[in-house]
Amino acid sequence: MKIQAICLADAQILPGKTSKTGIFKHPVNGAVMVDREGLVGDAVCNRKHHGGPDQAIYAMGSADLDYWSHDLGLTVEPGFFGENLVIDGIDSAKLHVGDRLTMQEVELEVTAARIPCATLSARIGDPDFAPRFKAAGQPGFYCRVLKGGFLQAGEAVEFTPYQGTQLPIPVVLQRFRPSRLSEQERIASLDTPLASRFRAMLES
Incomplete structure (x- = not known):
């Protein structure tokens, strides 16, 4: 596994909107x-739903981009969905909350799935894209930064699976509501390092 791309964005206004977004990301060179x-x-830009220590980095795997390239009939370039990192050899549909990714200086912990919204639909130019994205189960994943430092494309990535009760990323994406979780999934939600925004849903 390795870092395929690191992507950043400046704040831009969505077409037809007045609000700004950071979804238009593009790969950068250097550390x-x-x-x-x-x-x-x-x-x-929207810190109510994005960002913060529990959702500090949004990543997708090369398998996710391959899936969407086939589904959309075009070459999905890194940053297309607003992701910060693209990691070769990762498939977000097979990840679990608590899995860890270790690079030369940086260590990340998987905390949640990316939940699609109207901003993503507007980015794609399809008002019905959000439910399609959710149904596909290839959402990418948010990470907490356990150890900061410099990161550069091409760096090797070491994967360490979570050793506790596992909560799959597709479950967080597609049916993370108290009434839809099995008892084991609810226990996993409490035991894993799940992002706080999602943990709060168990109490709503």
Whole structure:
């Protein structure tokens, strides 16, 4: 496994909207600093739903981009979905909350799935894309930064699976509501390092 691309964005206004977004990301060259809030220099505009220590970095695997390239009938380039990192050899549909990714200086912990929204649909130019994205089960994943430092494309990535009760990323994406979780999944939700925004859903 290795880092295929590191992607950043400046704040831009969505076509037909007045609000700004950081979804229009593009690959950058050279080393990028990572701190507890994510990639230094990256735009995060809607902090109610994005960003923060529990969702500091949004990543997708090469398998996710391959899936969407086939599904959309085009070559999906890194940053297309607003992801910060693309990691070769990763398939988000097979990840679990608590899995860890270790690079030369940086260590990340998987905390949640990416939940599609109207901003993603507007980015794609299809108002019905969000439910399609959710149904596909290839959402990418949010990470917490356990150890910051510099990160660069081409770096090797070491994968360490979570050793506790496992909560699959597709479950977090597609049916993370108290009434839809099995008892084991609910226990896993409480035991794993799940992002706080999602943990709060168990109490709603």
